[in-house]
Amino acid sequence: MDYSVGCPMVTPFEDDGTLDRASLRSLVDHLVAGGVDRLVPCGTTGEFASLTDAERRSVVETTVEAADGRASVMAGVGGTAVADVRERIAAAADAGADAALVVAPYYGGQAAPAGNERFFDAVAAGASIPLYLYDIPSATGQSLAVETVASLAERGRYDGIKDSSGDLTHFDELLDRTPDSFEVLQGWDAQYVPSLLMGGDGGINAVTHVRPAALGRAGSAVADGDVAAARAVQFDEIDPVFRSAAEHGFAPVCKAILARRGVVENAAVRPPLVALDDATASELVERLED
Template identity: 50%
Template structure:
């Protein structure tokens, strides 16, 4: 299937956290966060991804998260996380996302059962792309899937009419450069490793899909705009001095827990609650994260 969707993705897309209130998704808090990020000049949103704790959501909660995001985004591009372990399961999530009004789907390799041959990964991704109701972006996150999407597979699957790009959250910049060299000219690359977003854009990435854009959107917008204006010195300073130190907290403590703690420190979430098996951070760690947030916002 080749979809006719022509929505353009570019710049900084925010992989939204999923706020919780007790045992439920906090739709009000999610709406307020999206609206705040729209005002901050985000380029689009990615709900129900890794930072959004998609694996801890019921099917109904998954739909609620997507519906709330699409409504609050008010026409801004939405790339829905659609991770599942089977081709039909992935296609079902993509169908749900399409029905709700999302503009594209973010697709991972099956987790738990890794392919015993690279051909298996290509077969899975190609089967999804063939029948997907939305344009597909690949999501390379080997820490969660057990293996990377091999660059040769990206090169091959990237020629599919319905595959538009890739988010790389490997943290391996050599992988990113290899994919950038192999990918078709119109293939869009996004850096998912926050501390690599500036070097990634300088090396040809379309932009970033970065957890901390939930928290310090103005900093990511500053990085995006500096690269667009060719101000390499400023872009490098923003990345190294404002993004990288806070991102280390995410690497150390986990993306959803650290991002939610940072949002709580800004007063943008009432609670930093996460769902098991994730654990909310202790008060000392929250204080350290708050200091890092303040540091990122104080530097210009």
């Protein structure tokens, strides 16, 4: 079985805070060369909440152009207003994206399952590209009910989900309650190999910035029935990067390492994020060097 390897791409910035399209193209080349087959710009690690709609469109367009068919592009279109999300889906489609990733509403606290289902149904109306759900309770303040996901999946409104709940029981229930054609993708890097062993379809994981080939090796080992090899990749290659990113911030850590390796020009992030200081960045690069 081939497992999808996706990257929730950082958004490179110039020193003055503007988009760095040259570094974005370099990042695409770096990821594709490492075996990433699904590029996901404008997600959480891509600082989507700090981008204007014009910048989002530019990031997606540049990613599509740089990928040039070598990997699919799933554009993040997160927002809390249905009309805005619909417009972002249309813009992503116009820019050449293959699919769009729709995060759960992230303001207002825990919504009723019926309210979330209405939101996702309304967002999907008229969409011309496949849509994927994105569940990340640590950022949105709520977790999508399995019943909501199952209903949307069974009715063909969405083609899959990125599950960043960090809850393997929840992940297992998603696999059990959704059609086989519905992609259940792991977004919590520390659970990548366990999720494949449970029947997951792959993942969208920030670790791919630093070790783009690791998830492919893990997937190949699982497909070959070599659980020991898959666990070794999880423990030795994926987990150290994930722990560092969880401690210091995913975008700051990934950008710091990419900048030290020359993949992107610098490690600039936008407020409220803060870039790593030189000492921390140097220590991380040394510790995580392949």
